[in-house]
């Protein structure tokens with residue numbers, strides 16, 4: 444086999460001179476914590492999605508935590524989510540002393556569906572009816588940038604009196620029934636981690652139409668103080684005075700990161716177009732190969748963020764395939780190792796691997812291919828050629 448000329452990473456951020464200049468300008472200004480750029484970023488993000496409130500935070504994990512806290516989730520409560528997610532979605536539930544209830548995924552989309560949620564609810568009602576009353580919220584995760592069936596999930600939430608926090612970490616830009624994902628539940632939380640469709644290095648945004656929830660999240664992201672740092676700074680009188688009204692957290696987004704986020708938001712549509720072009724090329728190239736299950740198409744009126752491009756291998760050994768790709772200098776990843784297989788979640792709730800058979804099978808078959816705006820056409824063709832070769836080698 445010929446030696447690859449260079450390694451193509453699984454993911455890379457798309458940071459150009461505008462981002463660098465915006466961060467430098469923020470540093471030169473002397474205001475390096477949360478300030479006017481974070482405020483402007485919130486306003487621009489809210490306007491972009493058409494939501495009244497956006498609260499900038501230093502990670503999506505922080506945003507999810509704040510959202511559940513603002514909704515009053517506490518010790519003894521239960522929150523339903525998918526097993527096919529990153530541990531952040533679930534760990535925030537434990538921060539609050541509450542517990543999770545996991546549901547399996549739809550085989551086509553790898554997302555929660557009305558069927559899998561109803562199955563999980565039926566099992567909870569049957570096995571622990573006294574605990575079922577403590578089920579307070581649901582966290583749908585828009586896996587890979589494809590929206591969950593929000594209309595159906597919101598209907599179930601209404602039936603059961605559940606609050607809904609959308610984990611929209613992958614979902615920018617992404618729509619469900621033509622509406623932006625993240626704006627359909629009580630709160631939606633986006634991630635600006637380095638690999639996401641736009642990045643601030645680390646960062647996130649919680650959006651909501653509920654001004655009280657937004658006010659609570661703003662307060663709790665900064666120590667439970669009743670005024671923002673920036674407000675104190677610009678206030679004409681008594682700028683030293685503040686009141687602590689709750690034991691809050693330290694989750695604010697610094698201005699240099701917000702400055703980068705503002706540029707990334709302006710470039711989001713162009714970066715997404717490139718991801719979409721790459722996804723279309725992959726779909727075309729792999730369409731005729733029966734050894735691959737390709738991402739399920741979104742509804743015609745909807746948008747896929749293409750944060751991930753996950754293929755599932757029908758007749759090949761996944762681990763050998765990943766090794767074959769690596770030998771050809773191509774980084775891949777696996778999304779996700781289902782939560783119920785991880786020791787902490789498995790042992791806390793006594794989950795068995797087969798308890799969520801679709802997630803288990805999907806996990807064993809899944810590989811995420813590189814998809815990001817900095818990839819050249821040559822990179823994309825290199826991935827495609829490597830996939831066919833690695834498939835031949837890994838066939839069972």
Ligand SMILES: Cc1ncc(COP(=O)(O)O)c(C=O)c1O
Pocket residue numbers: 501502503504505528529531532584610612613633634635636646647
């Ligand atoms: C589905 C999901 N939710 C939440 C997060 C947490 O995001 P952050 O790293 O911004 O805290 C991630 C991170 O990768 C994720 O994939």
